[in-house]
Amino acid sequence: MIVMDDEPLALVNMEKKLKEFNSIEVIKSFTTAKDLLAEGPSLDFQVAFLDVEMPGMNGLEIARLLKEWNKNIFIVFVTAYRDYAVQAFEIHSIDYLLKPISKARLETTINRIQELLHLENKSTPLQIRNKPELTIQCFGGFVVLHNNKAVHWRTLKTKELFAFLFSNLNNHVPRDTIIDSLWVDTEFKKARVQLHTTVSYLRTTLSALGYSEVIQYANGCYILQLEDFQCDAHDLEHILNANMETAKIDVEKAEALIQSYQGEYMAALDYPWITSKANFMNNRFTLLLHDLIEHYTAIHDVKKREQILLLTIEHNPYSDKIIQQLIKHYIEVDNRACAVKVYNTFKNTLLADLGILPEQETTELFNAISVENFNL
Structure with a gap:
């Protein structure tokens, strides 16, 4: 030295x-x-x-x-x-x-x-790695693994800052926006020092993992530019984007993503800035489920369609549209008992959680089943 x-x-x-x-x-x-x-x-x-x-x-x-x-x-x-x-x-x-x-x-x-x-x-240079050593799980929480071992964050704010920058990957984020999001109750001058300290900790952590110079600062903005990693949220985007371009869903990748699904985007994290991004990503996951439902309907795979419909209900428990799809599925497979059970459970959930009743179209679908059962 x-x-x-x-x-x-x-x-x-x-x-x-x-x-x-x-x-x-x-x-x-x-x-x-x-x-x-x-x-x-x-x-x-x-x-x-x-x-x-x-x-x-x-x-x-x-x-x-x-x-x-x-x-x-x-x-x-x-x-x-x-x-x-x-x-x-x-x-x-x-x-x-x-x-x-x-x-x-x-x-x-x-x-x-x-x-x-x-x-x-x-460390092995990034360019000769056979597979990503960094794995980032966004659905169900925020878990970062390096070679299958959890990354140690020097402070909780270091982890939160990485989550924030990763949620804005490859985008320039103004320094003051980061401060307003992560240090909302801290005096500005003190928050600015805490931000720069946390950035230093984060750079040191990432550098130790082999990801040097991935956080840049210019013109009052920070940007995280990260390559050679695997992330469930990014896998989701790749599947949906490819589906839009080719009008054909990659079923194998979609099923693998669903099997690894742990819950909503960054669930259970007390980050006040995450709400908007979480809503967006949860809607994107719902879109993937809808695409799979359409695919299994088209190829007449009723068993897998039922599995995805049930998962979709777990993901969106107050959706009349999805309940209607599930009821129609049970009608198609001649299982009206399950259709009735689904409706009653849905109605009770809406009343208990929201104090409302199902939409008229959902109720009419149920009434039609009831009439058929009575005639039988």
Whole structure:
């Protein structure tokens, strides 16, 4: 690693602290940007400890330069001031140390660096992976797995931020929109610092999994650009989009998605921002079920049609239209007892939960069954 501070005494003190850790090596120290520009490009280093307040080029500018040399260099800022925390995290620094630095606090940073370097050396490049190592389950909750193991989030907000950005994948999201969504009850200046801290944690987590530089910040917006992953919500979109283009549903993929279905989109998560997206995705899942019902009806597979109709009722328990389809299905297969039972259960559910009765068309369909049963 390299260390840079314009104050020689502070530089010597920092080197002394770092040399107490046998696992790291300080290969060069700098007090001026001129010396760094002259020697830096020829040095082989993975970590840079930078003072922020320096004449000429400050630590933030030096960090940007180092990132241009090598985007994988880990940056640690060292300063006596808190004011630069936001800018520091925007440069993708892995830590921000306030002087005076205790040995325990520095040890935390060194451990983090060692962990990142270890994972970086172990990881397989994305381009040669045979299958996605990252699996994201959105239906039934929000579960993120890496090589079939749950991803550890440093804080709950780190997980929520990833869920939020993933819900807006490949879209530029204004910083203030994120703050308003995730830190609605927090004073803005404090929320902004918390956002940048959380972004830093998230970048570190994703980088350790082999997904570096996937979160970018520009023009006041964040964007998550993620590739090489598997997600049930994205599988759903791919199936529906392909169906629209070809007018033919991929039954095998649709059935596999349904078998893995765990519940509504990000269900049971107390994220106030999720309602609109959840409603949209739940409607998309209902559309998939309708497409399958039409497919099984067309090929006269009444058994699978019944299975999908029952699942659709679970997904939309107050839908008259779906109840009508299920009643007509039972009439077609000559099972009027089940048709009557379905109607009565539906009626009782509506009365108990919503205080309403089934639509007139549903009631008329039931009455027609009742008359036939009476005539029989």
